[in-house]
Amino acid sequence: GENVEQHPSTLSVQEGDSAVIKCTYSDSASNYFPWYKQELGKGSQLIIDIRSNVGEKKDQRIAVTLNKTAKHFSLHITETQPEDSAVYFCAAHFRRALTFGSGTRLQVQP
Amino acid sequence: EAQVTQNPRYLITVTGKKLTVTCSQNMNHEYMSWYRQDPGLGLRQIYYSMNVEVTDKGDVPEGYKVSRKEKRNFPLILESPSPNQTSLYFCASSYRDSTDTQYFGPGTRLTVL
Numbered sequence: 001g002e003n004v005e006q007h008p009s010t011l012s013v014q015e016g017d018s019a020v021i022k023c024t025y026s027d028s029a030s031n032y033f034p035w036y037k038q039e040l041g042k043g044s045q046l047i048i049d050i051r052s053n054v055g056e057k058k059d060q061r062i063a064v065t066l067n068k069t070a071k072h073f074s075l076h077i078t079e080t081q082p083e084d085s086a087v088y089f090c091a092a093h094f095r096r097a098l099t100f101g102s103g104t105r106l107q108v109q110p
Numbered sequence: 111e112a113q114v115t116q117n118p119r120y121l122i123t124v125t126g127k128k129l130t131v132t133c134s135q136n137m138n139h140e141y142m143s144w145y146r147q148d149p150g151l152g153l154r155q156i157y158y159s160m161n162v163e164v165t166d167k168g169d170v171p172e173g174y175k176v177s178r179k180e181k182r183n184f185p186l187i188l189e190s191p192s193p194n195q196t197s198l199y200f201c202a203s204s205y206r207d208s209t210d211t212q213y214f215g216p217g218t219r220l221t222v223l
């Protein structure tokens with residue numbers, strides 16, 4: 001099956017700085033890579049996703065890049081704000097299911 | 111309001127006492143799934159369902175059962191809970207399959223003593 005590794009497990013940045021979270025996946029057949037944000041006490045919400053025929057996607061302060069050859073994808077958050085503080089999960093789609101990474105706790109210091 | 115609801119939100123029980131966690135969505139979604147979240151392990155899929163009466167195992171199905179008799183409901187059943195099933199559980203649904211946006215419920219924190 002698919003295996004997804006996510007780094008770092010915790011990340012602390014100053015407000016206004018950029019944050020980068022990286023994930024690697026094992027199965028080259030994976031074709032869809034979403035990122036979810038989980039705020040304290042809530043379920044996760046999709047923030048951005050990318051499909052395997054695209055190398056980069058951007059939505060305002062959030063961007064995702066995909067390197068299919070190296071089998072890794074990354075989340076980039078620019079101009080971080082305190083409300084960006086949350087746990088972020090990457091995932092890779094293989095066959096009928098998503099496999100999630102272990103999560104990154106992002107803390108944005110005001 | 112489009113949402114996924116789970117009940118109960120918190121549950122403390124004892125080993126061996128059967129329990130059911132309910133999940134319901136009001137978006138007419140075909141795909142539903144259950145995940146457990148444990149520190150350092152992220153979200154791991156327990157079971158998923160592609161539609162009514164169609165269910166399949168995820169990565170960690172041992173000790174769990176599910177059913178999908180109606181499109182909106184996807185209960186998770188622990189017939190004989192054990193302490194290693196203490197976890198945070200999330201139900202999710204999406205329009206058609208796992209490549210569509212997953213809408214997560216608020217979570218159920220289960221403690222098995």
